[in-house]
Amino acid sequence: MNAGAASSRPERPERDWARYFRADDRPLELMHAYFRVHRYHPHSHDAYSFGVTEVGVQAFRCRGANRASATGMVMAFNPDDPHDGHSGAELGFEYRIAHIGPELFAEVLGDALRGGGRVALPLFREPVIHDEHAAQALLRLFGSMEEARSSRLERDERLAEAVVAMARRAGVTDEIRTPRASASALVAERARDWLEERYATDCDADELARAAGCSRYAMYRAFVARYGLSPSDYQRQCRLREARRLLRNGVPLAQAAGAVGFADQSHLTRWFVRYFGITPGAYRRAAGVDM
Structure with missing residues (x-):
C-alpha cells in the first residue's frame, strides 16, 4: 500500500486538507479529507464510491435531488453516478471515501457469498444510507488501508467485510436496471462512444451532433438525460481519467496534460483538483511514483 498526502492534517480546522491512499495491485483507492471551502465540480467515478461522513455535513446533488450526509451516514455512489459536493455547514466536513473498481467488487462479493463465481453487480437506489453496521465496516477498511x-x-478481510455490508444495502442489480434503450438513449450512447474514442479532440457541438445523428439540441438533451452530465463535462472527465492512468504509469504531468487534451499543466491541475479534491502530485505520490 502506498500513501500520499495532499497536505498534513492542519492545526487550524478552517484549512482544507486531504490525504490519498492507493492499493498497489488492485483498483482500490481511499481519500480522507476535510473540506470547508472546496467544492466538487459535477463528476462521476468509474468505480463504486462509498463514503462515511465523520464530522459535519456534506451536501451534494445526485440523481436529480439535493442530498445531505451528516455525521455517521454513508454515501453510496454507483459507477458513473454523477454528483457534486460541498460543505453543508459553516465549519466544513470531514469524511473518508473508498473507490472500489466494479471488477474487484464483483470478485470479492462472489467469493464471499458463493465461494467464487460471477455475481450480478448490485446498485444502490439511494445515495445516502443510514446503517451503523455498514459505516463501521467501511471505517475498519479505511483503518487497515491507512495503517502501514x-x-x-487483514486488508483483504476488511475489504470483504465492507463489500458484503454494502451489498446487503443495495436495492437492485445491474441486470435488472438495464432495459432496452430508447431512441433518445441510443443518441446519447452514440455521442458518448464518440467522446470516449476522441476525448482529446477539440470538437464542437455540430461535430458531435453529426456523430449522434441528430440536432445539437436533441443531442445535448438526450446526453444529459442519459448520463447526468453535459457532453463537455463528460469529455473533460474522460480526459481526467486518462490523465490519472498516465500519472500512475509515471508520465510527467506536462506530457500527460498535452496527451489528453488540456491546454497545459496548470489547466490539468486546476480541473484535477475540482474533480478529485487533490492535486496531481498528491495522486502520483499515492501511486508510488517518484516526482
Whole structure:
C-alpha cells in the first residue's frame, strides 16, 4: 500500500486538507479529507464510491435531488453516478471515501457469498444510507488501508467485510436496471462512444451532433438525460481519467496534460483538483511514483 498526502492534517480546522491512499495491485483507492471551502465540480467515478461522513455535513446533488450526509451516514455512489459536493455547514466536513473498481467488487462479493463465481453487480437506489453496521465496516477498511503496519491478509478481510455490508444495502442489480434503450438513449450512447474514442479532440457541438445523428439540441438533451452530465463535462472527465492512468504509469504531468487534451499543466491541475479534491502530485505520490 502506498500513501500520499495532499497536505498534513492542519492545526487550524478552517484549512482544507486531504490525504490519498492507493492499493498497489488492485483498483482500490481511499481519500480522507476535510473540506470547508472546496467544492466538487459535477463528476462521476468509474468505480463504486462509498463514503462515511465523520464530522459535519456534506451536501451534494445526485440523481436529480439535493442530498445531505451528516455525521455517521454513508454515501453510496454507483459507477458513473454523477454528483457534486460541498460543505453543508459553516465549519466544513470531514469524511473518508473508498473507490472500489466494479471488477474487484464483483470478485470479492462472489467469493464471499458463493465461494467464487460471477455475481450480478448490485446498485444502490439511494445515495445516502443510514446503517451503523455498514459505516463501521467501511471505517475498519479505511483503518487497515491507512495503517502501514496492517497485513495484506487483514486488508483483504476488511475489504470483504465492507463489500458484503454494502451489498446487503443495495436495492437492485445491474441486470435488472438495464432495459432496452430508447431512441433518445441510443443518441446519447452514440455521442458518448464518440467522446470516449476522441476525448482529446477539440470538437464542437455540430461535430458531435453529426456523430449522434441528430440536432445539437436533441443531442445535448438526450446526453444529459442519459448520463447526468453535459457532453463537455463528460469529455473533460474522460480526459481526467486518462490523465490519472498516465500519472500512475509515471508520465510527467506536462506530457500527460498535452496527451489528453488540456491546454497545459496548470489547466490539468486546476480541473484535477475540482474533480478529485487533490492535486496531481498528491495522486502520483499515492501511486508510488517518484516526482
